[in-house]
Amino acid sequence: MLKTDQLPYLNPVTDRRVALITGGNSGIGFYTVLELYLHGYVVYIASRSKSRVLKSIKELKREARAIRLQYTAQQLTSERYLGELYFLEIDMVSLQSVLQAVETFNTLENHLNLLINNAGVMSLPYSLTVDKLEIQLQINYVSPFLLTTKLLPLLEKTADAYPNIEPPRIVHLSSIGHQFAIKYFDMNSTFHYQPNVLFTWFRYGLAKTAGIHFMKLLALRNPKILCLSVHPGFVMNTNHFTYWTRLPIIGMVFWCLFQIFGFFFGVSNEEGAYATIKCCLDPRLTLENDNGKYFATGGVELEPSRVARNMDYAARTWIWTVHQLSERGITIPN
């Protein structure tokens, strides 16, 4: 396993590589941005809250300065430049907001080297978004699908314009929770049943499985772009669990349960971000050998569930999504 400081560093003045990450203002996303910034990437943090991003940019710069103070003199002179950090507005509960973010991004940059679909929510109660899609499915899967497919022309243009550097990459945050999507996978399943504490996991599993399907099929359809999916590990001190821990009274019980679970099985934010960082920066990952793969905690390559690696299901998931978007007036080119 390569340490993060063994991954390549760039000089943004001579080799300006651009990354776009959704939800990079907290949790695993925050530490992913920190490493990309330390490695010289120009990073756009796409988020629904400008104030949260500006606050996190300040923290990122402070953390980066502290880390650089620990560099040896040799490391400081060995081309370790900081990148740049910017805010991009996006709200994944709205397809129009995703389209607007793509439009804005296209006016700001003429290439894109890394797209990280990191924003996500977990085990929320059943509700529909403004686009009449189940909320977990839209934030974890449909909006990232739309964002990615609308940015594909730019990613492909980047691959063509820079044939001598590594190809663009798409990294999609899935979860071990994709295993909740069981046999007889059907994207039309709403799992709109009670109790929420049980059925919400099936909705989460469906969305996270669809994300793996997406990366696997995209890898086949777009052989110029390296498409990978990730389970980061159980990272208990992110905001991912706040729906449960903020419930009145019972929230304390959930908090204690999550802490106990985290003590035995959890990893830190930095460790949780490692699989994503490896998928973004490890030069040993190639189009020929690795496209469509799934990496888990610590960057270990794993086979996802049978349902997630079933390419018939993957094709059906793609068609279902294109159809849903088309019903909402959005065309995804073939």
Ligand SMILES: NC(=O)c1ccc[n+]([C@@H]2O[C@H](COP(=O)([O-])OP(=O)(O)OC[C@H]3O[C@@H](n4cnc5c(N)ncnc54)[C@H](OP(=O)(O)O)[C@@H]3O)[C@@H](O)[C@H]2O)c1
């Ligand atoms: N933590 C774990 O144990 C774990 C395990 C498996 C997979 N994952 C996956 O890892 C990814 C990162 O999770 P995390 O643990 O770092 O959780 P987190 O701290 O809650 O981060 C999630 C990020 O997604 C953003 N987000 C949520 N809804 C959004 C929306 N409608 N529009 C735009 N951004 C939105 C959040 O922004 P706000 O700050 O505005 O809310 C936040 O920046 C997720 O995809 C998650 O499913 C996490």
